[in-house]
Amino acid sequence: MKGMIFAAGLGTRLRPLTDTTPKALIEVEGTPLLEHIITKLRAFGLDGLIINVHHHAQQIIDFVRARGDFGMEIVFSHEPDLLSTGGGLKQAGWFLRDSDPFLLHNVDVLTDLPLADMLQQHRQRAPLASIAVRQRDTQRYFLFDESLQLCGWESLQSGEKRIAREGAGTLQRLSFMGIHIISPRIFSLFEESGRFSIVDVYLRLAAAGESIIGYRDDHSRWLDLGRMENFHNARRILGDDFFDTSSHSVE
Numbered sequence: 548m549k550g551m552i553f554a555a556g557l558g559t560r561l562r563p564l565t566d567t568t569p570k571a572l573i574e575v576e577g578t579p580l581l582e583h584i585i586t587k588l589r590a591f592g593l594d595g596l597i598i599n600v601h602h603h604a605q606q607i608i609d610f611v612r613a614r615g616d617f618g619m620e621i622v623f624s625h626e627p628d629l630l631s632t633g634g635g636l637k638q639a640g641w642f643l644r645d646s647d648p649f650l651l652h653n654v655d656v657l658t659d660l661p662l663a664d665m666l667q668q669h670r671q672r673a674p675l676a677s678i679a680v681r682q683r684d685t686q687r688y689f690l691f692d693e694s695l696q697l698c699g700w701e702s703l704q705s706g707e708k709r710i711a712r713e714g715a716g717t718l719q720r721l722s723f724m725g726i727h728i729i730s731p732r733i734f735s736l737f738e739e740s741g742r743f744s745i746v747d748v749y750l751r752l753a754a755a756g757e758s759i760i761g762y763r764d765d766h767s768r769w770l771d772l773g774r775m776e777n778f779h780n781a782r783r784i785l786g787d788d789f790f791d792t793s794s795h796s797v798e
Contacts, residue, residue: 549646550593551639552584554654555601555626560773569603571654572610573772575781576790580654580772581607585617588652591662595620597642599635601627632745633737640734653725657785658769660726665762669728674758675736676729676749680721681765688720689761697759700750711753721761724769728762 554571561570571581581598588596600607600623611621624639636643636651643649648669650662660679669677678697680689690699692714699710701720727745736752749759768785770777782790 548593549595549643550588550650552598552652552654555599557602561775569607571607584652589619597622597624597639599624599626601629631742633743633748637737644731648728648730651727655772656725658767660764660767668762674760676759677762679724679726680761680763683722685722690718691761695761697753709750711750
């Protein structure tokens with residue numbers, strides 16, 4: 548099974564640190580974010596990764612190569628111009644098409660979400676995509692029906708609400724956790740080009756009848772490292788064992 552790490556972002560919320568260092572290489576408890584994610588995905592069983600890069604791209608490439616690619620097959624998808632999540636995934640399709648399914652992981656998310664359980668649900672229900680979600684106060688939500696079929700999206704900040712399909716029962720707001728499991732069939736369904744969001748793709752395809760489901764997890768530890776205060780509080784929020792039981796050595 549292969550995966551992709553989204554690591555091309557500018558990290559504007561982390562300035563001035565990201566003026567000279569990509570967000571992916573900012574350290575959490577002495578270890579760069581990217582290393583935390585790669586170590587986790589390798590332990591899960593992924594044998595191939597593609598990482599999209601843009602901001603200080605060479606620093607990320609040099610870091611991975613200096614560590615022997617962490618004993619995995621790791622390639623890079625360079626974006627001279629940022630393509631956002633949908634465009635970035637589309638460009639990386641050449642590497643992911645032969646993995647059914649493949650996993651996407653944001654570089655700024657730390658969690659002990661049980662990926663094996665998420666993968667099992669994905670294989671049992673066989674949707675086009677599964678997205679990890681939870682109940683959490685935020686400004687933007689995916690909207691799901693009672694069977695966790697994706698039906699829409701809502702921004703409390705802007706007041707925008709987009710309904711893609713009718714659902715069973717009352718729609719529920721759930722927040723995205725930064726992890727997807729996707730069938731490679733999605734590459735044949737892209738109509739968009741250039742810079743575009745995967746959210747727009749999901750809503751268009753849900754409206755067309757494709758099954759995009761939520762994997763709900765309200766119990767795992769989870770932290771968004773897009774904000775500086777969370778870097779300083781990561782050990783307090785996630786717990787000592789979250790970091791102390793992880794091995795960051797490369798065999």
